[in-house]
Amino acid sequence: MPVTAAAGFGLAALLIALATGGLSHSLINPDEGGHYVNALFLGDWIRAGFPAPMAFAQDYYAHFPRLSIGHWPPGWYLIEAPWFAVFRPSPFGALLLSAFVAGLPSGAIVWAFNRMGRLRLGLGLAGLYILLPLVIDGGRYLLLDQPVALVVALAAIAWARASDQPGWARMLIFAAFAAACPLVKGNGALIALVPALDIALTQRWRLLRLRALWVAALATFAVVAPWYWLSFKISAGGFNYAPGLNYAGLAISANAQAIYANLGIGGLGLAGVGAASAFGALRPGESRIARLAIAVVVATLLFQSIVPAALEPRYVTPLLPWLVILAGLGIVTLWRAGRAQRIAGGAMGALALVPALLGLGALEPKPDIGAPALARAMAREGGLWLVDGRAGGEGALIAEAAFADNGAKRLWISRASQWLSTSDFMGRDYVLTAPNPAAARGVLDRMGAAGIASVAEKDEPAYPHSVVLDRAVNAGGYTVSLARFGIGTGSVLIARRDLPVTPNLLLIRQNSGSANVAKMSSTLR
Secondary structure, eight states, rough: OOHHHHHHHHHHHHHHHHHHTTOOOOOOOOTHHHHHHHHHHHHHHHTTTTTHHHHHHHHHHHHHOOOOBBOOOOOOHHHHHHHHHHHHHOHHHHHHHHHHHHHHHHHHHHHHHTTTTHHHHHHHHHHHHHHHHHHHHHSSSSOOOHHHHHHHHHHHHHHHHHSSSSHHHHHHHHHHHHHHHHHHHHGGGGGGGGHHHHHHTOGGGGGGGGGHHHHHHHHHHHHHHHHHHHHHHHHHGGGOOOOOHHHHHHHHHHHHHHHHHHHHHHHHHHHHHHHTTTTTOOOOHHHHHHHHHHHHHHHHHHHHHHHSSOOOGGGGGGGGHHHHHHHHHHHHHHHHHHHHHHHHHHHHHHHHHHHHHHHHHHOOOBBOOOHHHHHHHHHHHHHEEEESHHHHHHHHHHHHHHHHHOOOOEEEEEEEESSSEOOOOOOOOESOOOOOOHHHHHHHHHHEEEEEEEETTOOSSHHHHHHHHHHTTTTSSEEEEEESBBBBBBBEEEEEESOOOOOOHHHHHHSSOOOOHHHHHHHOO
């Protein structure tokens, strides 16, 4: 039943994303293009017959410079790779899958209440879960937050089974799911805290004497550690803070606000009642689930307070199913306590719906820059194209170009931000290196660029070099046109060179190679 229900709620999450205009044909979020290209790269690698991976990656990046495995771990892309190898979905097709996955963590809620003999309550709460603002938002973007929430939920369930009835098989199953968590996304490493917290909450200290537990821990470490040893310098480049008490305070405040924005005062009140009841009012089976839920919630908050990656509301996504479970147990507790408490529970439940309803009412269609048509035009002409724009627009064009090229490798994409300016991976320390149109034209000539596509969201140039590039192509030698966004305010400047040109592939491979791939290659050597 939990698996069937999860699939049903996954379909419901997909339908909500469709109905609210959340599934744009352009992957406009700054991270979406990278996630798509990473999965497509692995699919194309399989289709190519498993050639030498580093050489294939370097060549792939020269064509489509959004490859970013290393900044993100490979786990989810490996799961998607067979589907990408067989069907080679478009970015929109991949987004449909992502919206479906957004609803799957609801299966943990159904599992918890089905185990307690309260299936109908679990189904109702799972329906509320897919309406939470962060869940709906996660279904509208091709990101890793919903996948990591799913694998954390599966690992937590596997831990509950292994700790309730210890044995080698169950401990190793937990180890497999636990290893998957940080290999899907870095914050999935929070699962390492769950067994310790759960053992302390349930007072099952005898588990610490089990050899199977420690073997499972070592097996998990052996699978995960090599990847992070190779990639830490790459992924740490995205950290925006320094660890310490100051960051911990910021994280606690930001995460508390994110939770409040999703559950409101009513949901938080019910979750508080459910958590408190774990140590008294609940029955043994219910108390077991409540303590597991507390362990996952606390593990998520602790991890977010220790590792200074960034302060994003979506990073608390792994704890949301478990907070909903605690809120449901709060309803159970108040229902048993008497008529007045039932009325109070109903009022708190109604208040818990407010953030979801307000969030639904505030949803707007996602912008669509028309990336598929633009990419098809670039693929028909082939050659080298320079793309420009904020990370989202740039990524949307690269993702669509990688799909439109269909493995032919006739199309090379370069990023204007890499050739006309300098900055770090996160866009910090920006410096303009082509200060005038003549310098920009010189770069285009040396590269052998057949054309450019420059995205202006809200009709504003993305960067100073975007203005220089616009003036350069309007100075002659290019046929220039302007395409308006399909949805939203903005335009894409398209400039095609009037005379044929041959791309300078040696220059592209030397100066536009992925820093991530270079670091990984150096480490492997």
